[in-house]
Protein backbone atom coordinates (compact mmCIF):
# COMPACT_ATOMS: atom_id res chain seq x y z
CA UNK A 1 0.00 0.00 0.00
CA UNK A 2 1.13 3.52 -0.70
CA UNK A 3 -0.25 7.02 -0.88
CA UNK A 4 0.58 10.02 -2.97
CA UNK A 5 -0.07 13.71 -3.48
CA UNK A 6 -0.58 15.30 -6.88
CA UNK A 7 2.03 17.38 -8.64
CA UNK A 8 -0.18 20.42 -8.17
CA UNK A 9 -0.48 19.93 -4.41
CA UNK A 10 3.24 19.36 -4.04
CA UNK A 11 3.99 22.48 -6.08
CA UNK A 12 1.60 24.41 -3.88
CA UNK A 13 3.18 23.14 -0.68
CA UNK A 14 6.72 23.88 -1.84
CA UNK A 15 5.76 27.36 -2.87
CA UNK A 16 4.25 28.05 0.55
CA UNK A 17 7.33 26.69 2.33
CA UNK A 18 9.58 28.86 0.17
CA UNK A 19 7.61 32.07 0.39
CA UNK A 20 6.39 31.96 3.98
CA UNK A 21 9.43 30.44 5.64
CA UNK A 22 12.64 30.30 3.60
CA UNK A 23 12.21 33.78 2.13
CA UNK A 24 11.81 35.27 5.60
CA UNK A 25 15.05 33.73 6.86
CA UNK A 26 14.34 30.14 7.94
CA UNK A 27 17.29 27.92 7.01
CA UNK A 28 15.57 24.69 6.32
CA UNK A 29 12.03 23.38 6.47
CA UNK A 30 10.46 20.03 5.79
CA UNK A 31 7.05 18.49 5.82
CA UNK A 32 7.03 14.83 6.86
CA UNK A 33 4.48 12.21 7.76
CA UNK A 34 4.48 10.28 11.03
CA UNK A 35 6.12 7.27 9.38
CA UNK A 36 9.16 9.46 8.70
CA UNK A 37 8.60 9.99 4.96
CA UNK A 38 9.53 13.35 3.52
CA UNK A 39 6.66 14.98 1.64
CA UNK A 40 8.43 18.23 0.75
CA UNK A 41 11.52 20.11 1.83
CA UNK A 42 13.18 23.43 1.15
CA UNK A 43 16.35 25.13 2.35
CA UNK A 44 18.17 28.37 1.78
CA UNK A 45 20.81 26.64 -0.32
CA UNK A 46 23.59 27.29 2.19
CA UNK A 47 23.28 24.12 4.21
CA UNK A 48 22.93 20.49 3.33
CA UNK A 49 21.53 18.41 6.15
CA UNK A 50 20.90 14.70 5.93
CA UNK A 51 17.15 15.20 5.59
CA UNK A 52 16.17 11.53 5.56
CA UNK A 53 17.85 10.88 8.90
CA UNK A 54 16.40 14.09 10.29
CA UNK A 55 12.92 13.02 9.18
CA UNK A 56 13.27 9.57 10.76
CA UNK A 57 14.46 11.06 14.03
CA UNK A 58 11.87 13.83 14.02
CA UNK A 59 9.01 11.37 13.52
CA UNK A 60 10.38 9.18 16.33
CA UNK A 61 10.90 12.15 18.61
CA UNK A 62 7.44 13.52 18.03
CA UNK A 63 5.92 10.07 18.45
CA UNK A 64 7.72 9.63 21.77
CA UNK A 65 6.52 12.98 23.07
CA UNK A 66 2.95 12.25 21.95
CA UNK A 67 3.05 8.93 23.81
CA UNK A 68 4.26 10.80 26.90
CA UNK A 69 1.37 13.25 26.53
CA UNK A 70 -1.10 10.39 26.55
CA UNK A 71 0.42 8.89 29.69
CA UNK A 72 0.11 12.13 31.63
CA UNK A 73 -3.46 12.62 30.39
CA UNK A 74 -2.73 15.42 27.95
CA UNK A 75 -4.31 14.74 24.55
CA UNK A 76 -1.23 15.82 22.66
CA UNK A 77 1.51 18.41 22.47
CA UNK A 78 0.87 19.94 19.09
CA UNK A 79 4.20 21.72 18.96
CA UNK A 80 7.73 21.23 20.21
CA UNK A 81 10.73 23.48 20.29
CA UNK A 82 14.38 22.58 20.82
CA UNK A 83 16.74 25.44 21.52
CA UNK A 84 20.42 25.34 20.66
CA UNK A 85 23.25 27.86 20.92
CA UNK A 86 22.95 28.84 17.27
CA UNK A 87 20.36 26.59 15.67
CA UNK A 88 16.85 25.81 16.82
CA UNK A 89 14.28 23.28 15.72
CA UNK A 90 10.54 23.77 15.82
CA UNK A 91 7.97 21.01 15.23
CA UNK A 92 4.33 21.62 14.47
CA UNK A 93 1.72 18.97 13.92
CA UNK A 94 -0.63 19.29 10.92
CA UNK A 95 -3.86 17.29 11.06
CA UNK A 96 -3.02 13.91 12.64
CA UNK A 97 -0.58 12.52 10.13
CA UNK A 98 1.89 15.28 9.30
CA UNK A 99 4.62 17.36 10.89
CA UNK A 100 6.16 20.63 9.79
CA UNK A 101 9.76 20.98 10.94
CA UNK A 102 11.66 24.23 10.72
CA UNK A 103 15.33 24.81 11.47
CA UNK A 104 16.26 28.42 12.14
CA UNK A 105 19.06 30.41 13.70
CA UNK A 106 18.92 33.08 16.36
CA UNK A 107 18.56 35.87 13.78
CA UNK A 108 14.85 35.06 13.86
CA UNK A 109 12.85 35.47 17.04
CA UNK A 110 10.76 32.57 18.23
CA UNK A 111 7.66 34.80 18.23
CA UNK A 112 8.07 35.71 14.58
CA UNK A 113 8.85 32.10 13.65
CA UNK A 114 5.71 30.88 15.39
CA UNK A 115 3.60 33.44 13.58
CA UNK A 116 4.98 32.35 10.22
CA UNK A 117 4.67 28.67 11.08
CA UNK A 118 1.04 29.14 12.09
CA UNK A 119 0.22 30.83 8.79
CA UNK A 120 2.01 28.09 6.89
CA UNK A 121 0.27 25.32 8.81
CA UNK A 122 -3.15 26.78 8.02
CA UNK A 123 -2.39 26.94 4.31
CA UNK A 124 -0.88 23.49 4.11
CA UNK A 125 -3.74 22.05 6.13
CA UNK A 126 -6.16 23.20 3.45
CA UNK A 127 -4.16 21.50 0.73
CA UNK A 128 -3.79 18.25 2.68
CA UNK A 129 -7.45 18.21 3.70
CA UNK A 130 -8.58 18.73 0.12
CA UNK A 131 -6.49 15.70 -0.84
CA UNK A 132 -7.83 13.57 2.01
CA UNK A 133 -11.39 14.49 1.12
CA UNK A 134 -11.03 13.64 -2.55
CA UNK B 135 2.83 3.46 4.27
CA UNK B 136 5.09 4.22 1.33
CA UNK B 137 4.99 7.74 0.02
CA UNK B 138 5.03 8.22 -3.75
CA UNK B 139 6.26 11.62 -4.90
CA UNK B 140 5.25 12.15 -8.55
CA UNK B 141 7.10 15.48 -8.67
CA UNK B 142 10.50 14.08 -7.72
CA UNK B 143 9.66 10.67 -9.18
CA UNK B 144 10.59 9.12 -5.87
CA UNK B 145 9.16 6.45 -3.56
CA UNK B 146 10.06 6.11 0.13
CA UNK B 147 9.57 2.67 1.60
CA UNK B 148 9.85 1.70 5.27
CA UNK B 149 11.23 -1.70 6.21
CA UNK B 150 11.52 -2.68 9.86
CA UNK B 151 13.75 -5.38 11.36
CA UNK B 152 11.82 -6.85 14.29
CA UNK B 153 12.60 -9.61 16.77
CA UNK B 154 13.77 -10.46 20.28
CA UNK B 155 16.51 -8.46 21.98
CA UNK B 156 20.04 -9.57 21.08
CA UNK B 157 18.80 -11.53 18.07
CA UNK B 158 21.01 -9.62 15.62
CA UNK B 159 18.82 -6.87 14.11
CA UNK B 160 21.40 -4.13 14.57
CA UNK B 161 24.13 -6.45 13.31
CA UNK B 162 22.13 -6.98 10.07
CA UNK B 163 22.06 -3.23 9.44
CA UNK B 164 25.72 -2.85 10.34
CA UNK B 165 26.63 -5.53 7.83
CA UNK B 166 24.53 -3.87 5.11
CA UNK B 167 26.05 -0.51 5.94
CA UNK B 168 29.59 -1.85 5.51
CA UNK B 169 28.86 -3.94 2.49
CA UNK B 170 27.22 -1.11 0.57
CA UNK B 171 29.17 1.84 1.96
CA UNK B 172 29.83 3.09 -1.56
CA UNK B 173 26.09 3.39 -2.13
CA UNK B 174 25.06 4.72 1.26
CA UNK B 175 26.11 8.32 1.47
CA UNK B 176 24.96 9.09 4.98
CA UNK B 177 25.87 7.79 8.42
CA UNK B 178 23.84 5.04 10.00
CA UNK B 179 21.74 6.58 12.76
CA UNK B 180 21.60 4.70 16.04
CA UNK B 181 20.00 5.60 19.33
CA UNK B 182 21.43 3.27 21.94
CA UNK B 183 22.16 2.94 25.63
CA UNK B 184 25.61 3.01 27.22
CA UNK B 185 25.56 -0.76 27.17
CA UNK B 186 25.31 -0.67 23.36
CA UNK B 187 21.73 -1.87 23.33
CA UNK B 188 19.25 -0.30 20.91
CA UNK B 189 17.20 2.21 22.89
CA UNK B 190 14.93 3.56 20.19
CA UNK B 191 15.92 2.48 16.70
CA UNK B 192 18.66 2.22 14.12
CA UNK B 193 18.07 3.87 10.77
CA UNK B 194 19.76 3.29 7.43
CA UNK B 195 18.58 4.85 4.16
CA UNK B 196 19.36 2.75 1.13
CA UNK B 197 18.89 3.75 -2.51
CA UNK B 198 18.13 0.84 -4.80
CA UNK B 199 17.91 2.83 -8.02
CA UNK B 200 14.95 3.07 -10.34
CA UNK B 201 11.81 0.94 -10.49
CA UNK B 202 9.25 1.89 -13.15
CA UNK B 203 11.05 5.22 -13.52
CA UNK B 204 10.83 6.03 -9.81
CA UNK B 205 13.84 6.46 -7.55
CA UNK B 206 13.27 4.00 -4.73
CA UNK B 207 14.53 4.99 -1.32
CA UNK B 208 14.43 2.10 1.12
CA UNK B 209 14.50 3.16 4.77
CA UNK B 210 15.74 0.34 6.99
CA UNK B 211 14.84 0.52 10.69
CA UNK B 212 15.40 -1.77 13.64
CA UNK B 213 13.33 -1.78 16.81
CA UNK B 214 14.64 -2.17 20.37
CA UNK B 215 14.01 -5.83 21.19
CA UNK B 216 13.93 -5.67 24.96
CA UNK B 217 10.48 -6.36 26.36
CA UNK B 218 10.38 -3.13 28.37
CA UNK B 219 10.71 -0.96 25.26
CA UNK B 220 7.36 -1.84 23.74
CA UNK B 221 6.13 1.74 23.52
CA UNK B 222 9.08 2.78 21.37
CA UNK B 223 8.91 -0.44 19.38
CA UNK B 224 5.34 0.35 18.44
CA UNK B 225 6.30 3.87 17.30
CA UNK B 226 8.87 2.51 14.88
CA UNK B 227 6.22 0.29 13.29
CA UNK B 228 4.11 3.27 12.32
CA UNK B 229 3.67 3.29 8.56
CA UNK B 230 5.69 0.10 8.03
CA UNK B 231 5.68 -1.38 4.52
CA UNK B 232 7.69 -4.57 5.05
CA UNK B 233 9.11 -6.55 7.98
CA UNK B 234 12.12 -8.79 8.53
CA UNK B 235 11.59 -10.90 11.62
CA UNK B 236 15.04 -11.78 12.98
CA UNK B 237 14.73 -14.87 15.14
CA UNK B 238 17.60 -16.09 17.31
CA UNK B 239 18.39 -19.68 16.34
CA UNK B 240 19.99 -20.49 19.71
CA UNK B 241 18.03 -23.22 21.46
CA UNK B 242 17.78 -21.17 24.65
CA UNK B 243 15.98 -18.39 22.79
CA UNK B 244 13.04 -20.45 21.56
CA UNK B 245 10.46 -18.91 23.87
CA UNK B 246 11.73 -15.36 23.25
CA UNK B 247 11.24 -15.73 19.49
CA UNK B 248 7.68 -16.93 19.90
CA UNK B 249 6.82 -14.12 22.32
CA UNK B 250 8.37 -11.51 20.06
CA UNK B 251 6.36 -12.67 17.05
CA UNK B 252 3.21 -12.52 19.14
CA UNK B 253 4.17 -9.03 20.26
CA UNK B 254 4.64 -8.00 16.62
CA UNK B 255 1.15 -9.20 15.86
CA UNK B 256 -0.29 -7.16 18.75
CA UNK B 257 1.61 -4.04 17.80
CA UNK B 258 0.54 -4.28 14.16
CA UNK B 259 -3.07 -4.70 15.27
CA UNK B 260 -2.67 -1.34 16.95
CA UNK B 261 -2.33 0.15 13.47
CA UNK B 262 -5.07 -2.09 12.08
CA UNK B 263 -2.51 -4.15 10.22
CA UNK B 264 -2.07 -7.89 10.14
CA UNK B 265 1.07 -9.93 10.15
CA UNK B 266 -0.62 -12.04 7.46
CA UNK B 267 -1.03 -9.08 5.11
CA UNK B 268 2.14 -7.01 5.54
CA UNK B 269 5.05 -8.41 3.49
CA UNK B 270 7.25 -10.31 5.95
CA UNK B 271 10.39 -12.46 5.74
CA UNK B 272 11.84 -14.63 8.50
CA UNK B 273 15.53 -14.83 9.28
CA UNK B 274 16.93 -17.56 11.54
CA UNK B 275 20.08 -15.87 12.72
CA UNK B 276 23.35 -16.99 14.32
CA UNK B 277 23.62 -20.31 12.49
CA UNK B 278 27.43 -19.82 12.59
CA UNK B 279 27.30 -20.76 16.29
CA UNK B 280 26.80 -24.41 15.33
CA UNK B 281 30.54 -24.58 14.65
CA UNK B 282 31.25 -23.69 18.25
CA UNK B 283 29.01 -26.49 19.43
CA UNK B 284 26.32 -24.15 20.75
CA UNK B 285 22.91 -25.87 20.60
CA UNK B 286 20.73 -24.40 17.87
CA UNK B 287 17.07 -24.93 17.11
CA UNK B 288 16.59 -27.27 14.14
CA UNK B 289 15.07 -25.53 11.11
CA UNK B 290 11.96 -27.70 11.42
CA UNK B 291 11.41 -26.40 14.94
CA UNK B 292 11.92 -22.79 13.88
CA UNK B 293 9.53 -23.26 10.98
CA UNK B 294 6.96 -24.95 13.18
CA UNK B 295 7.17 -22.26 15.87
CA UNK B 296 7.28 -19.21 13.64
CA UNK B 297 6.28 -20.04 10.10
CA UNK B 298 3.51 -22.63 10.28
CA UNK B 299 0.83 -19.98 9.81
CA UNK B 300 2.80 -17.24 8.06
CA UNK B 301 4.12 -19.59 5.38
CA UNK B 302 6.56 -17.03 4.12
CA UNK B 303 10.19 -17.05 2.92
CA UNK B 304 12.76 -17.89 5.60
CA UNK B 305 16.56 -17.70 5.63
CA UNK B 306 19.04 -19.38 7.95
CA UNK B 307 21.61 -16.61 8.37
CA UNK B 308 24.56 -15.18 10.20
CA UNK B 309 24.46 -11.43 10.57
CA UNK B 310 27.96 -11.58 12.01
CA UNK B 311 29.58 -13.24 9.00
CA UNK B 312 27.06 -11.89 6.50
CA UNK B 313 25.59 -15.20 5.37
CA UNK B 314 22.15 -14.54 3.83
CA UNK B 315 21.98 -10.99 5.18
CA UNK B 316 21.78 -9.52 1.69
CA UNK B 317 19.50 -12.34 0.49
CA UNK B 318 17.08 -11.57 3.33
CA UNK B 319 17.10 -7.88 2.49
CA UNK B 320 16.63 -8.47 -1.23
CA UNK B 321 13.69 -10.75 -0.56
CA UNK B 322 11.86 -8.29 1.66
CA UNK B 323 12.52 -5.45 -0.77
CA UNK B 324 11.14 -7.41 -3.70
CA UNK B 325 8.08 -8.54 -1.75
CA UNK B 326 7.43 -5.01 -0.53
CA UNK B 327 7.92 -3.47 -3.96
CA UNK B 328 5.59 -6.05 -5.47
CA UNK B 329 2.89 -4.88 -3.10
CA UNK B 330 3.17 -1.23 -4.19
CA UNK B 331 4.38 -1.47 -7.76
CA UNK B 332 0.89 -1.37 -9.23
CA UNK B 333 0.46 2.02 -7.68
CA UNK B 334 3.45 3.44 -9.61
CA UNK B 335 2.21 4.52 -12.98
Ligand SMILES: Nc1nc2c(ncn2[C@@H]2O[C@H](COP(=O)(O)OP(=O)(O)O)[C@@H](O)[C@H]2O)c(=O)[nH]1
Pocket residue numbers: 153154155156157158159160161162188212215275276277278279307308309310311
Ligand atom coordinates in the same frame (compact mmCIF):
# COMPACT_ATOMS: atom_id res chain seq x y z
N1 LIG C 1 27.64 -15.59 16.60
C1 LIG C 1 26.80 -14.67 16.17
N2 LIG C 1 26.55 -13.59 16.94
C2 LIG C 1 25.71 -12.64 16.46
C3 LIG C 1 25.08 -12.76 15.20
N3 LIG C 1 24.29 -11.67 15.03
C4 LIG C 1 24.44 -10.91 16.12
N4 LIG C 1 25.29 -11.49 17.00
C5 LIG C 1 25.70 -10.96 18.31
O1 LIG C 1 24.58 -10.90 19.15
C6 LIG C 1 24.60 -9.75 19.95
C7 LIG C 1 23.35 -8.94 19.76
O2 LIG C 1 23.30 -8.46 18.42
P1 LIG C 1 22.48 -7.14 18.05
O3 LIG C 1 22.62 -6.96 16.58
O4 LIG C 1 22.86 -6.01 18.92
O5 LIG C 1 21.01 -7.62 18.41
P2 LIG C 1 19.64 -6.79 18.41
O6 LIG C 1 19.29 -6.57 19.85
O7 LIG C 1 18.66 -7.68 17.73
O8 LIG C 1 19.86 -5.50 17.67
C8 LIG C 1 25.87 -8.99 19.57
O9 LIG C 1 26.87 -9.32 20.51
C9 LIG C 1 26.20 -9.53 18.20
O10 LIG C 1 27.58 -9.48 17.92
C10 LIG C 1 25.38 -13.92 14.41
O11 LIG C 1 24.88 -14.11 13.31
N5 LIG C 1 26.23 -14.85 14.96
Ligand SMILES: [Mg+2]
Pocket residue numbers: 159160161187188212213214215
Ligand atom coordinates in the same frame (compact mmCIF):
# COMPACT_ATOMS: atom_id res chain seq x y z
MG1 LIG D 1 19.59 -3.55 18.25
